[in-house]
Amino acid sequence: MKKLPAQPVSGLMDGLEVLRELTISASPVSCKHISEKLGFELTRVNRILKTLDYMGLACRGPSRRYLPGPGIHVLAIQSMIGSGLLKRALPVLEELRKYKLTIALGVLWRDSVSYLYHNDLSRFNAYDAIGRLAVHPAGASSIGIALLSELEDSEIRQIYEGQEIAQPIGSLESLFKEIYKSRENGFSSIMNAKGNLSLAVKLGNPAYAGIALSGIASDEDITKYIKILNESVDKIGAVK
Amino acid sequence: MKKLPAQPVSGLMDGLEVLRELTISASPVSCKHISEKLGFELTRVNRILKTLDYMGLACRGPSRRYLPGPGIHVLAIQSMIGSGLLKRALPVLEELRKYKLTIALGVLWRDSVSYLYHNDLSRFNAYDAIGRLAVHPAGASSIGIALLSELEDSEIRQIYEGQEIAQPIGSLESLFKEIYKSRENGFSSIMNAKGNLSLAVKLGNPAYAGIALSGIASDEDITKYIKILNESVDKIGAVK
DNA sequence: TCTTTTAATTGCTATAATAGCAATATGAAA
DNA sequence: TTTCATATTGCTATTATAGCAATTAAAAGA
Numbered sequence: 001m002k003k004l005p006a007q008p009v010s011g012l013m014d015g016l017e018v019l020r021e022l023t024i025s026a027s028p029v030s031c032k033h034i035s036e037k038l039g040f041e042l043t044r045v046n047r048i049l050k051t052l053d054y055m056g057l058a059c060r061g062p063s064r065r066y067l068p069g070p071g072i073h074v075l076a077i078q079s080m081i082g083s084g085l086l087k088r089a090l091p092v093l094e095e096l097r098k099y100k101l102t103i104a105l106g107v108l109w110r111d112s113v114s115y116l117y118h119n120d121l122s123r124f125n126a127y128d129a130i131g132r133l134a135v136h137p138a139g140a141s142s143i144g145i146a147l148l149s150e151l152e153d154s155e156i157r158q159i160y161e162g163q164e165i166a167q168p169i170g171s172l173e174s175l176f177k178e179i180y181k182s183r184e185n186g187f188s189s190i191m192n193a194k195g196n197l198s199l200a201v202k203l204g205n206p207a208y209a210g211i212a213l214s215g216i217a218s219d220e221d222i223t224k225y226i227k228i229l230n231e232s233v234d235k236i237g238a239v240k
Numbered sequence: 241m242k243k244l245p246a247q248p249v250s251g252l253m254d255g256l257e258v259l260r261e262l263t264i265s266a267s268p269v270s271c272k273h274i275s276e277k278l279g280f281e282l283t284r285v286n287r288i289l290k291t292l293d294y295m296g297l298a299c300r301g302p303s304r305r306y307l308p309g310p311g312i313h314v315l316a317i318q319s320m321i322g323s324g325l326l327k328r329a330l331p332v333l334e335e336l337r338k339y340k341l342t343i344a345l346g347v348l349w350r351d352s353v354s355y356l357y358h359n360d361l362s363r364f365n366a367y368d369a370i371g372r373l374a375v376h377p378a379g380a381s382s383i384g385i386a387l388l389s390e391l392e393d394s395e396i397r398q399i400y401e402g403q404e405i406a407q408p409i410g411s412l413e414s415l416f417k418e419i420y421k422s423r424e425n426g427f428s429s430i431m432n433a434k435g436n437l438s439l440a441v442k443l444g445n446p447a448y449a450g451i452a453l454s455g456i457a458s459d460e461d462i463t464k465y466i467k468i469l470n471e472s473v474d475k476i477g478a479v480k
Numbered sequence: 481t482c483t484t485t486t487a488a489t490t491g492c493t494a495t496a497a498t499a500g501c502a503a504t505a506t507g508a509a510a
Numbered sequence: 511t512t513t514c515a516t517a518t519t520g521c522t523a524t525t526a527t528a529g530c531a532a533t534t535a536a537a538a539g540a
Binding site for chain 1: 518519520526527528529530535536537
């Protein structure tokens with residue numbers, strides 16, 4: 001982890017954390033919820049939300065809860081431009097459709113994975129796969145496990161302090177077991193309720209995203225798919 | 241414009257402005273450039289950039305200039321999820337391809353328009369149109385003019401203070417002439433070097449984006465296209 | 481409809497962060 | 511190697527902030 005600068009701008013750090021929580025919440029959220037989720041003092045959360053509201057990045061909805069405001073469209077597009085990941089990754093991910101598996105690209109923030117691309121059994125064209133932007137618990141996602149495995153144990157414990165852990169993992173102990181396996185293997189592997197596997201590898205060093213193939217029969221040789229995923233990582237990384 | 245809250249978080253406001261400038265810059269930028277562009281004190285810009293660096297949202301490149309860091313991918317995906325605009329707009333924009341015109345969706349920030357979607361003469365499928373994420377001077381864009389027309393004259397003057405104004409507009413006086421026309425018409429109309437028209441309307445109230453059709457022959461009846469654009473706006477607005 | 485409960489919002493002020501000047505350090509350019 | 515331009519940091523007076531508690535505003539319940 002990078003060293004904290006001598007005079008960090010704490011309003012920027014905390015403010016962005018609050019904004020992120022807004023963006024990945026499926027419904028409007030209360031000051032109280034954010035305060036508890038992020039461990040921030042209630043008044044501070046309120047002041048941040050009112051500042052985001054002023055900037056157009058949040059707005060107060062019914063029941064005095066907050067949701068993203070119209071300014072989020074502007075920030076989203078600007079961030080996508082600055083990121084350039086969509087442009088680089090799309091052709092590579094589209095190429096993976098030939099395997100008829102589910103393809104995903106996602107990122108981790110705290111205990112959640114956000115998907116930029118998710119192509120269920122490769123059935124969709126790119127814009128449907130992109131349009132399936134969604135958030136899932138990190139513990140229930142092979143990408144989530146892969147990316148959590150890059151964090152320090154203490155940081156992981158802090159993230160999950162006071163949080164429930166989603167099925168199928170169910171406990172912090174089980175989560176760590178999966179994380180340790182991922183560290184050892186260099187990829188993560190999760191089996192779903194149907195007995196199929198989801199395999200994920202990390203993108204970037206240090207990792208900022210993960211890509212996954214899932215729907216793999218559990219008796220198949222997974223080394224083939226790990227190789228395919230790692231080649232995709234190399235291609236995405238190489239594209240200008 | 242919304243009222244400034246009693247205790248705004250100034251680090252969040254200024255910090256996000258700096259981040260935006262990073263995201264839309266085609267190459268790494270210096271502290272000095274950002275200071276002059278945004279009118280911020282140099283040391284403050286440096287502190288903000290160091291904080292963004294710490295957060296992973298910026299990193300220091302060669303020649304001590306800054307560019308977006310790997311964390312921008314995470315913020316980009318989260319913002320896109322919180323925005324939901326891509327999912328809503330894509331089907332509507334794809335429908336417009338039947339007119340064989342150039343289709344665009346973009347947003348305004350300061351003197352720049354950022355395009356989420358830009359489909360040159362409708363030739364591309366969605367993912368190429370999305371992948372053409374780019375930034376252009378607002379004054380050279382029909383979407384830019386349409387969105388600038390929503391701002392107060394004083395705010396526009398402040399944005400362009402000390403900035404050069406891109407061709408074909410060329411001067412602040414010409415820019416205001418186009419803006420006044422857009423306010424009067426309820427849409428903006430720009431003619432390019434080839435004598436074709438670009439028409440844009442605003443999306444959202446207050447507007448947060450614009451959509452445009454361009455490559456229209458200057459002798460065509462534009463009311464047809466204005467109607468089409470306004471219908472598209474209604475469709476995008478209506479989709480959940 | 482009225483009362484109670486919950487939580488957002490704001491007043492207030494001691495504390496800590498910050499703004500920003502100027503000095504220093506670091507690369508880039510000559 | 512020297513010079514120049516700009517990033518970075520030291521320093522401190524000033525201002526913003528943190529956060530408690532009071533007040534206000536909804537939501538929920540009777």
